[in-house]
Amino acid sequence: MSMQAEHDIIAADYVMGLLDAADEAAAERRLATDAAFAQAVDAWRERLADFDASAEPASPSPDLWNRIAQTTVSEAIAPLPGVRNALAGATVWNNLRFWRAAGLAGSFAALIFAVIAIGALTTSKELRRDLVTLAQSKPVYVAILVNDTTKEAGAVVNTFANGRVELIPLKAIDVPPGRTLQVWTLWDRSVGPKSIGLTNRSRTLELDLESLPETVANQLFEITLEPEGGSLIGRPTGPILFKGTAIRTL
Numbered sequence: 001m002s003m004q005a006e007h008d009i010i011a012a013d014y015v016m017g018l019l020d021a022a023d024e025a026a027a028e029r030r031l032a033t034d035a036a037f038a039q040a041v042d043a044w045r046e047r048l049a050d051f052d053a054s055a056e057p058a059s060p061s062p063d064l065w066n067r068i069a070q071t072t073v074s075e076a077i078a079p080l081p082g083v084r085n086a087l088a089g090a091t092v093w094n095n096l097r098f099w100r101a102a103g104l105a106g107s108f109a110a111l112i113f114a115v116i117a118i119g120a121l122t123t124s125k126e127l128r129r130d131l132v133t134l135a136q137s138k139p140v141y142v143a144i145l146v147n148d149t150t151k152e153a154g155a156v157v158n159t160f161a162n163g164r165v166e167l168i169p170l171k172a173i174d175v176p177p178g179r180t181l182q183v184w185t186l187w188d189r190s191v192g193p194k195s196i197g198l199t200n201r202s203r204t205l206e207l208d209l210e211s212l213p214e215t216v217a218n219q220l221f222e223i224t225l226e227p228e229g230g231s232l233i234g235r236p237t238g239p240i241l242f243k244g245t246a247i248r249t250l
Contacts, residue, residue, distance in 0.1 A: 008161060011040035039214070043140070043161065139249055143221045145242035154242035155223060157207070159215040165196070165207040167223075173202040173241065178228050183207060184236055186220040193222075198230050219246045 013019050014027040031038050139158040146153050156168045167183055175181055183197035183205065196207040209215065222243035224236040231237050 008040055011044045015044040141215045141246040141248055143244045143246040145244040147242050157221045165209050167205045167207055169202045175200055179225055180228050182224050182226040182230050184222050187216055193236060215246055217248050
């Protein structure tokens with residue numbers, strides 16, 4: 001599992017309240033020292049805010065509290081057989097039937113609680129898995145790559161929460177023999193552009209950003225036409241066919 005995927009899973013559990021007390025305390029300490037983890041937590045809070053926003057607000061009825069209060073009123077409980085025997089003359093502490101009944105009742109209650117707890121934990125993990133899948137299927141950043149001359153959109157770059165980045169052509173791009181399409185990204189002008197993909201034809205392409213910092217807003221992506229095998233100097237040398245900057249999705 002990659003470090004970014006590990007950040008995502010723990011951050012998702014933390015934001016949704018699925019961690020136990022010890023893991024939650026460890027996550028809170030990690031927030032203060034691990035910038036990548038803190039960023040993952042912020043991203044999950046922002047993603048899950050969309051789910052909160054999609055829920056219709058509902059006001060409780062005026063008598064809701066009264067109904068809750070009524071359900072918590074203690075009612076008279078018939079004593080157990082062992083208790084009745086004790087009240088008839090035997091002492092509760094010495095009544096074997098009473099303690100057997102109490103022990104069985106306690107064991108049964110503990111079993112029911114364990115079943116409910118395990119069911120709730122399983123449901124929570126399934127909910128987390130579904131939410132992670134849903135969030136990861138939605139791009140976090142999108143860049144529309146456009147030709148400067150024709151103003152025609154040629155490709156879309158989608159960046160996902162799990163670190164996957166893809167380029168999807170919007171039109172056929174002519175690649176002459178002996179040439180290749182090379183995809184670049186630029187997030188820091190002092191570092192310069194980095195090659196993240198090569199292809200000899202117009203097709204959907206998984207881009208390699210594993211060794212680069214996480215995608216940010218206004219990060220530049222571009223496609224250039226280079227010699228077969230890619231640029232020999234590690235920088236774009238051919239004409240820029242399409243370019244665009246990343247924007248964060250809603």
